[in-house]
Amino acid sequence: MTQPVYLIDDDEAVRNALSLLLSTIGLSVKGFGDPSAFLGQLSRLEPGCLILDIRMPAISGLKLQEQLLAQGIDWPTIVISGHGDIEACRRAFRNGAVDFLSKPVDEQDLIDAIQRAQHILDRSLGAKALRAETQALLSALTPRETEVLDRIAQGFSTREIAEGLGLSPRTVDTHRAAIGLKLGTTSQAEMTRLWLEGQDTR
Secondary structure, X not given: OOOOEEEEOOOHXXXXXXXXXXXXXXXXXXXXXXHHHHHHHHHHOOOOEEEEEOOOOOOOHHHHHHHHHXXXXXXXXXXXXXXXXXXXXHHXXXXXXXXXXXXXXXXXXXXXXXXXXXXXXXXXXXXXXXXXXXXXXXHOOOHHXXXXXXXXXXXXXXXXXXXXXXXXXXXXHHHHHXXXXXXXXXXXXXXXXXXXXXXXXX
């Protein structure tokens, strides 16, 4: 799926020209005249690629980039500038920018950067979906099943788990079977993978 492109630039002529260019290659582009207008609609926007002008009144493109990161929004960003500011370029890349392009923007360079950004976003959204699915599976476990799974993932045997939790080996096996049903696997390696993914989301 091709993700939308959000173009934030206070120069209307630039917005119109770039929007027209990108729409001709099938991209969905939404333009904003300033960062505040974008932030005002952010909660209603689906994840997409950002094209930010570096110098805008009130809130600069770099400041907007940093505000979004502070909110946990890491949508891939392409920064454009009419000024060859090396320090601004470094700052943009430190904040995760995909590319830093000078105005007038080369059309092919912009298209190439957007393709890279959308590939990054596709991978990020896919990884988040997998983490959410894993968390949903793990949240279905009872507290005792979670304790058993923690020890399975750490390589403890049924006997060791039973001794550690004050249970009989038969009871541990019963919990293990229930865990297998809920997680959709009886493989210790797969259970461990899911458990590790669950640790990353805590």
